[in-house]
Structures are given as structure tokens and as C-alpha cells.
Amino acid sequence: MTTIDYCERIPNNVDLASDRKLQRALESWQPKFLEWWQEMGPALPTQDVYLRTAVDVGREGWAHFGHVALPEYRWGIFLSERDPNRKIAFGDHKGEDAWQQVPGEHRADLQRLIVIQGDTEPASVEQQRRLGMTAPSLYDLRNLFQVNVEEGRHLWAMVYLLHAYFGRNGREEAEQLLLRNSGSEDAPRILGAFNEETPDWLSFFMFTYFTDRDGKYQLGTLKESAFDPLSRTCEFMLKEEAHHMMVGTTGVDRVVTRTVELMKEHDTEDIASRGGVPLDVLQKYMNFHYSVSLDLFGGDASTNVANYYTAGLKGRWLEERRTDDHRLRDAFSTIPFIEADGTLIEKELPALTALNVDLRNEYIGDCSNGVKRWNAILADAGIDTTFSLPHVGFNRAVGTFSGHRITPDGKVVDQATWDAQVTDYLPTADDKKHVESLMQPVYEPGKIASWVAPPKTGINGQPFNYEYVHLA
Amino acid sequence: MSDTATPPPVVSFDASPDSYRHLALKFDGPIATIELRTAEDGGLVPGYELKLNSYDLGVDIELHDAIQRLRFEHPEVRTVVVTGGLDKVFCAGANIRMLAQSGHPWKVNFCKFTNETRNGIEDATENSGQTYIAAVNGTAAGGGYELALACEEILLIDDGSSAVSLPEVPLLAVLPGTGGLTRVVDKRKVRKDRADVFATKSEGFRGQTAVDWKLVDASIPRSRFAEAVHERALELAERSHRPADARGIALTPLHREVTADGLEYQHVSVKIDRDAGQVDITVRGPVDAPPADVAAIHAQGADFYPMAVSRELDDAILRLRTNELEAGTWVIRAGGDAAKVLAYSDLVRANGDDWYVNEIGQFYKRVLKRLDVTSRSLIALVEPGSCFAGPLLELLLACDRQYMLDGTFTDAEDADSQTAPTLIVTEVNFGAFPMSNGLTRLQSRFYGDDEALAAVGAEKGNLIDASAAEELGLITYALDDIDWEDDVRIALEERASMSPDALTGMEANHRFVGPETMESKIFARLTAWQNWIFIRPNAVGPEGALRKYGTGQKAVFDRKRV
Ligand SMILES: [Fe+2]
Numbered sequence A: 001m002t003t004i005d006y007c008e009r010i011p012n013n014v015d016l017a018s019d020r021k022l023q024r025a026l027e028s029w030q031p032k033f034l035e036w037w038q039e040m041g042p043a044l045p046t047q048d049v050y051l052r053t054a055v056d057v058g059r060e061g062w063a064h065f066g067h068v069a070l071p072e073y074r075w076g077i078f079l080s081e082r083d084p085n086r087k088i089a090f091g092d093h094k095g096e097d098a099w100q101q102v103p104g105e106h107r108a109d110l111q112r113l114i115v116i117q118g119d120t121e122p123a124s125v126e127q128q129r130r131l132g133m134t135a136p137s138l139y140d141l142r143n144l145f146q147v148n149v150e151e152g153r154h155l156w157a158m159v160y161l162l163h164a165y166f167g168r169n170g171r172e173e174a175e176q177l178l179l180r181n182s183g184s185e186d187a188p189r190i191l192g193a194f195n196e197e198t199p200d201w202l203s204f205f206m207f208t209y210f211t212d213r214d215g216k217y218q219l220g221t222l223k224e225s226a227f228d229p230l231s232r233t234c235e236f237m238l239k240e241e242a243h244h245m246m247v248g249t250t251g252v253d254r255v256v257t258r259t260v261e262l263m264k265e266h267d268t269e270d271i272a273s274r275g276g277v278p279l280d281v282l283q284k285y286m287n288f289h290y291s292v293s294l295d296l297f298g299g300d301a302s303t304n305v306a307n308y309y310t311a312g313l314k315g316r317w318l319e320e321r322r323t324d325d326h327r328l329r330d331a332f333s334t335i336p337f338i339e340a341d342g343t344l345i346e347k348e349l350p351a352l353t354a355l356n357v358d359l360r361n362e363y364i365g366d367c368s369n370g371v372k373r374w375n376a377i378l379a380d381a382g383i384d385t386t387f388s389l390p391h392v393g394f395n396r397a398v399g400t401f402s403g404h405r406i407t408p409d410g411k412v413v414d415q416a417t418w419d420a421q422v423t424d425y426l427p428t429a430d431d432k433k434h435v436e437s438l439m440q441p442v443y444e445p446g447k448i449a450s451w452v453a454p455p456k457t458g459i460n461g462q463p464f465n466y467e468y469v470h471l472a
Numbered sequence B: 001m002s003d004t005a006t007p008p009p010v011v012s013f014d015a016s017p018d019s020y021r022h023l024a025l026k027f028d029g030p031i032a033t034i035e036l037r038t039a040e041d042g043g044l045v046p047g048y049e050l051k052l053n054s055y056d057l058g059v060d061i062e063l064h065d066a067i068q069r070l071r072f073e074h075p076e077v078r079t080v081v082v083t084g085g086l087d088k089v090f091c092a093g094a095n096i097r098m099l100a101q102s103g104h105p106w107k108v109n110f111c112k113f114t115n116e117t118r119n120g121i122e123d124a125t126e127n128s129g130q131t132y133i134a135a136v137n138g139t140a141a142g143g144g145y146e147l148a149l150a151c152e153e154i155l156l157i158d159d160g161s162s163a164v165s166l167p168e169v170p171l172l173a174v175l176p177g178t179g180g181l182t183r184v185v186d187k188r189k190v191r192k193d194r195a196d197v198f199a200t201k202s203e204g205f206r207g208q209t210a211v212d213w214k215l216v217d218a219s220i221p222r223s224r225f226a227e228a229v230h231e232r233a234l235e236l237a238e239r240s241h242r243p244a245d246a247r248g249i250a251l252t253p254l255h256r257e258v259t260a261d262g263l264e265y266q267h268v269s270v271k272i273d274r275d276a277g278q279v280d281i282t283v284r285g286p287v288d289a290p291p292a293d294v295a296a297i298h299a300q301g302a303d304f305y306p307m308a309v310s311r312e313l314d315d316a317i318l319r320l321r322t323n324e325l326e327a328g329t330w331v332i333r334a335g336g337d338a339a340k341v342l343a344y345s346d347l348v349r350a351n352g353d354d355w356y357v358n359e360i361g362q363f364y365k366r367v368l369k370r371l372d373v374t375s376r377s378l379i380a381l382v383e384p385g386s387c388f389a390g391p392l393l394e395l396l397l398a399c400d401r402q403y404m405l406d407g408t409f410t411d412a413e414d415a416d417s418q419t420a421p422t423l424i425v426t427e428v429n430f431g432a433f434p435m436s437n438g439l440t441r442l443q444s445r446f447y448g449d450d451e452a453l454a455a456v457g458a459e460k461g462n463l464i465d466a467s468a469a470e471e472l473g474l475i476t477y478a479l480d481d482i483d484w485e486d487d488v489r490i491a492l493e494e495r496a497s498m499s500p501d502a503l504t505g506m507e508a509n510h511r512f513v514g515p516e517t518m519e520s521k522i523f524a525r526l527t528a529w530q531n532w533i534f535i536r537p538n539a540v541g542p543e544g545a546l547r548k549y550g551t552g553q554k555a556v557f558d559r560k561r562v
């Protein structure tokens, strides 16, 4: 075994320095990760980037800023502090001590949950690898790279769990996480939504707002897990995830702000020719990203998720704030459902099998906050158009609504009607082409592309015109 | 059928002729007679009477003991006559009320043991020069006829009433599951349509028809029966190679300490973890150097290591199988000095023509077969200080999975654990201990892959370390000390969480690849069907035939063919 200074190269709070098992696993994994990063990570060559690095879990340690060459970023392994008295909060094992080891009985399910989560993390890096070429500003470029390195760190976090707790099998799964690639014909990423390239920056903002938010909610359920190391890992990841979401929220804010500016400046809604993204195109982008993100919550009725809950593997969002019995054996939930004949109904299901919808509802509530925010920008500017989230059944490919055509305002229509109106609902080829035409890189400090407003504040107290990235 | 009724007793498999209740053993020169006369009030469990020479597990434990003792304690015995000690009754088979009141696991375990005992009868005939003949001096029904079927020849008394029959299907809605259906066609070569008639005709056949249909070898008038049996027994004795002048080996009582959660023998330790559903079995290699020669082996008697360890392991398997139903995973280790294991093995091989040494080999073979048909997950762990070599390697090969430590544990303290474990394959792994399918465990393991088998053969006598063992396919996983603890723990916990029934079925399917023999068919096809029927309402439901038997009421069948 080589004597790498693990603590220096891999900041951690898992006592890596004296854990032979982890050292051995990482020794073979780390070079493969770096290879993957070179090949599948950001395509734009850079010297260094002004990045936040977590070197500890405490308030002091988790946000260290400095210019770093990307491949030398110190991907660390952090779990939230352990609560030695933590009890399982739900399911059959409610009230028992949280598990510090993987119970053999649940190995397969836990491993599957971790692998699926782990698979999404590097996938988004792959999806976004070419975005650097068209960054609207150095500030945005830096944010992209920050999200990318942290998604890389989230991969590390899942790999840590596989290495530390799943033995030989876990090491093999960890390697597979690098061998599958977004959009690859032979070995695609597990979830469909992670195999589409993020084509432009508007999509990137939408992705970080809507799709990363799905990740946040999935992590939230794993944070409740009876398997304590998974719980603590996810808790720490959620901190970073909140920042990714801010990139999305403020990103869309700034696009809306710029659109409003252009509308006022030119006194027209048709600002496409003025270098902006029109309001209706923004709404269509929201429709698209919101609806494909809803698909990530899985089937409306799921026995898998019921089993996970009962076994204690995966809880509900903010499980401990719920006031029911946390077992749900006799509880029922009502979920939106569509009959074969196309009638929208409310259907009663055992609460356990409706947990995907429970989580989706939490997510929907959260998403609507963004819409309120963007509408406030419109209102402040005296524009009486408003954005809205489409109906939950709109443009769905997974679950009860798939196979039906439902308009954003919740009308079930036939295919012909849909085909005639879909250009009003989802970005058209022309819309995308226009957005693409706006994607001209701006690498000069303090400058920004035409279609987006500058941020109100910079990163870590630095001004907007700070040289966040040194290109190679 | 209530599995919840009175819990089954803790069963001991100890028996000895001076305390037999159901058998008499008689000796006459080269002929021994096992006379069955079951004590009606001698049931192992209350609730039934052993009428008409019907048997239960207690009777079969005595029968098993008698067969073992005849092989080891009586080298002079060349023919064993099995006969009934009651008037006009040979044996009425398994006691119906006992079956009716027993839970499913009890029935299954009982049948397995009786099957093993009957196979042991055939094994003695084939491999010990002790030929069994059935002197059917009265009615032989069901399991009674099946007992006769296990004998080399069946001589039926012709008294106008005594018949052989298999009434299970027509009367009890179950199968003649102790080899009956299989042996009628496979061993006695009864034509299948006649077998069909026979097995559905509750009164069976007697006299010349029974002979013509090959159900028995001879039908002999009552007046000449005893004499004819004796003559035939003497004729068969002539064929045997057993020594006339040898002294038997006394099967002295086993030294066994039974604790709340274990069994401790001289060479075998058993630890039961009922919470985890796991049993840890450690077989220890010999401590002393082997005796100098065959005379010294005889002088050691039943204490001779290969014999002693076989007896202890056999006893442990039987007790665990019957008494620890919920300990579903057996973790098997072998600890000790592999060189000594091989020294004993070499001595045994060099003296294979000695009758006692031969018996030991045959016995160990049967113990391994018991392991093969044990409905538990068998996991071998190969750790430092282990001695899976030659004969003991068979234990590892009998397991469903093998985990071997690659290297040593870093926190190892004593010298033993500072040496990486190795396996040793020897000649004995290539034929001395065949499985019931007629293959060696290595042949079974590498079925259809002669190259792999040859590669193992090329390593005879060599120390095979974990990575080589993994390469050769002798183990499932070589794990280094970093992975060992977690991987083994997770594997065992994961196993324990799965359905015991599905595991039993899966394991039985994987263990016996390739060809079938009569023996393997009895354990696979016949037993599997029987065990299915044993849980079907037509047999065991409130209206089923076992429940209604003897009540004067007729069973009500669900007529659907499944
Ligand atoms: Fe993430």
C-alpha cells in the first residue's frame, strides 16, 4: 500500500488515515475517478477556478474559498456529526437504535438505493460538460464548475458508503458508477432524465432548479434512513444541494429580470430579436423541466417504496415532523389518478404504497415557491402575465398519466388536439434554436451576455467583476 | 398437522442393544437376525400406539443403531435377516396416527432419517459383505414392505394371507415415500403398469403372483419358511469376504456434552446461535500422530480418529437436524494440522483392504451424504489454522458456498493464525466418498468442465492458497482480512433473511447436478413429491385422508389435479 497523505488529498471526517479498508478501496478508485473527470468532466480548458472546498463539516470548515485547478480539487468525504443516540424514526424498526452497519437482510435494497443516487451525481457532470463553452459570464462559469465539483463529491460520498460498508461487491458497484455514462448507447445512466445533454444555460438553470430539487427530496428521504452512515452522508450533501438550487433559482431570476428589462426597454413582448428570452418561452422551459423532473419520483403506486419504508431504509421528507404513527400500516392517502377512459379522479391508496406521491407533493409545493418569486419580479415591473406550474399529469412518461395527453391547465385532450397545441406548451425547435443563438460565451470579467442580468452579489463577498476563472 | 401442538421432544440418537425396546438382535454364526417387535406403548411421543409392528422415529433409531453395530461390532456376520417378531405381521410401516399428529418438519425429518437408514442397509450389502434379506413372515404393508425392499432379497411366507402391499396412495393419500415407489421399478424392475396396479391396490399381492410380478423373490410355504430362510442366508454368507476370525470394534458410548447452546465432542464443536439462526460447526483435525499399523488401528477401536470424528459428526448432524429447526445456516470450519489429517488418510488408504478400515471409509461417506441432504444452508469458512485437506476437504466441498481468507488477519496473535490458510486436494477427493448421484463432490462441482476438474487434479498434495483456490474454483470467494468480516457477516445475515423453504429447494437443486441414481431419486423426486403431498389438504387437511384414517369417515378430496 502506497503512503498517500490521505487526509491532505482527501479531506474527510471518517478517519481515512487509519482505515485500511477505505484506503485500499480508494487507492484503486481515485485514479479512475480522475481519469473519468478528465474524460467526462468540464470540456472547457481552465487554469484555475475560484471554488469552495469543504475541508470539515463544521461551520468553519465546510466553505473554504480559493482558486484551484479543477483536477486538483480536493474531493472530500464528509458525514454530518454522529448522534450517538439516534433512533430509527419510522417503519417496523421504529424506536430501535439506528444501524451502524448494513444488516445483511437489507444489503441488496440499500445498495440499490445508494447506487441509484450515486449514478445521478456524475451523470449531471456529464450532461453539463460542454456548457463552459457558452458561459454568459465568468461568474456563471464558476458556478457551473462549483456545481460540477460538488456533484463529483456527491459521487464520492456514495462511493464511500459502497466502499466502507458493502465489501467486495460494493467496490465493484463503485467502479460501475464510472463506467456508465450519460447518453452512452451501451452503458447509459440508470435514470432516463440523466441521459439527455443539458444543451444550453437556460436549461442548466432550469435543471438546477427543478431536477436538482428532485435530488434534494430524494436525499431528504435517505437522510431519514435507519442506516446511519447513509443518513449522515445525505444530511451533509443536502447543504451543498441547497447551493445548487440557489444557482438555479437566482439563474432563472436573472433571466426573468433581463427579459423584463428588455420588454420595458423596447416596449414589446417580442424581445427575441432584442437578444432576450420571451416570457412564453420561459414558461415552456419551465413546463418541460418540471414535468420530466416529476417523472423522477417514480410510479404513483409503488410497493418498492412501501417496502423501503417499512424496512426503515427510506423515510418521508421531514419524517420526524410528521404527526402520525410513522408506520402507516393502516393509513390511506389520496392521489391524483387517471382512469383508462381519461377521467381524472382522486384515488385512495394505502399510504405506504403512495409514498412516491407524498414526496412528489412536497416537491411540488417547493417548486411553486420559485414561481411565486418570478411572478413577483413580473409584478414589480408592472407586467400582468404570470408564470405557473403545469398540471401534475402534463407531459408525463412515468406513472398513471403516461400515455394520456393532459394540457398544462389540466384538461385531458386527444392526440390530435395535443399535436395542434403542443407548440404552446413545450419549447419548439425554433424556441430552442433561438435560445441556442443567445448562447455566446462572455469570458471578460465584469461582462455578461445579453439574455441574463448580472447577479446582485458575487461569490464569497467578491464583486461581480472578480476574475472567478482563469482560462487556460 | 398442528405444528403448534406440543413441541416435539429433544431427540437423542443414542441406542444400545441392551436397551432396545423394539428389536431383538440374534446371532447364529455368520447369520444375524433383526427381529422387529415394536412395543405398543413405546412411542417416542405420546398419542399413538405402535401396533402391528408399526414404527416411529424411536424404532428407526434402534434399527439404525443395530445396522451400525452389525457392521462394526460383528465382522463375523455375513447375512442379516430382517424379520417380524409378531404373529402374522412383518411390519405395518410408519405409524399412521404418529404421522397424523406430527407437524410437517417432524414428518420430513423422520422420512429423511428412515431413508438414510434404508440406504445404509443397501450400502452394507454392497460394500460390507453383509447381505440383508427380508424374511417376510407376515403382512408387510407400506413402510414395512419398503424395509423389505431395501434388502437384497425378499422371501415371503406363503400362508394364504400374508401379502406385501403399498397402501399409502389408496388408503392414506400419501406416497410410499421411504423408497417404495422408486425401488419397485428401479431396483426390482417391476413393469410400470404392474407397479401402478400394485401401488393402488391396498391389499397388495401374495403367493406366486407376488413372485411373478417380481415384488418378492420367493414365496415359501409356512412349514418350510424358517428353514428356507436359513438356507438362503447361509448361501449368501458364502459370497462374503468378511473375515471369519476378526474381533469386532465396540461402538462405545459417545462422549458428548450438551449445553444450552451447543454440543461439545472430542473432535467436533457445535455452537448454536438461535437469534441469528446460525450454527457454527468446527471439526478438529487429529492431535496425535496416527497409529503405526493396522493392528494399532484395531487396538484404538472406536477412538481411532477417523472413526471417532465420523461418529461425532454424524451425531451432531442428526441432532441438529432434528432438534434445531430454526438454525438454518450451518457455518463449517475445520481446525487443526492438515499434515496429520493427511497422515491418517494415508494410513487408511494403505490399509483399505482391512475390514474395519473399509467400514470407516464407508461410514464417513455416509456421514457426508447426510450433510448433502441436510436442509440447511452450508457455508464453509476457511481461516488460518484450518485443515480442509483430503477427507476433511469433502466437508468444504459439501457446502453451498466457501469463503476463504486470502492471507492472514493483521491482528493475528498466535502462530497458527499467522499462516495463511491453504486447502489440500488428495486422491481421496477423486472417488473415495461419492455422493448419492454417484459423482464425487469435485465432479459435481465441476460438472461438465473436465478441464477445471483436471486442473484441480494436477494440484494433488499441494498447498493451495486462497487466490489459487479461487482460480481453481474450489472456493466461492477469496477475501482478504479487510473484507473478511463484513463480507462474511453480510452474506450470513442476508442468507438468514431469506425464505427457509425457498433456500432448501434451491440448495437441493444445486447440490445434485448430473445423473440420477436410485438413491438420488429417492431423496429428490420421491421425497420432494412426498413433502408436497404432506402439506396438501387431501392428506393433512381436516377432511384429508391422514386425519380421517381410523375414524370410520371417508376423506373428502379436492378433486383438482395440480
Ligand atoms: Fe448532488
Ligand SMILES: [Fe+2]
Pocket: A151, A212, A215, A240, A241, A244
Ligand atoms: Fe446537485
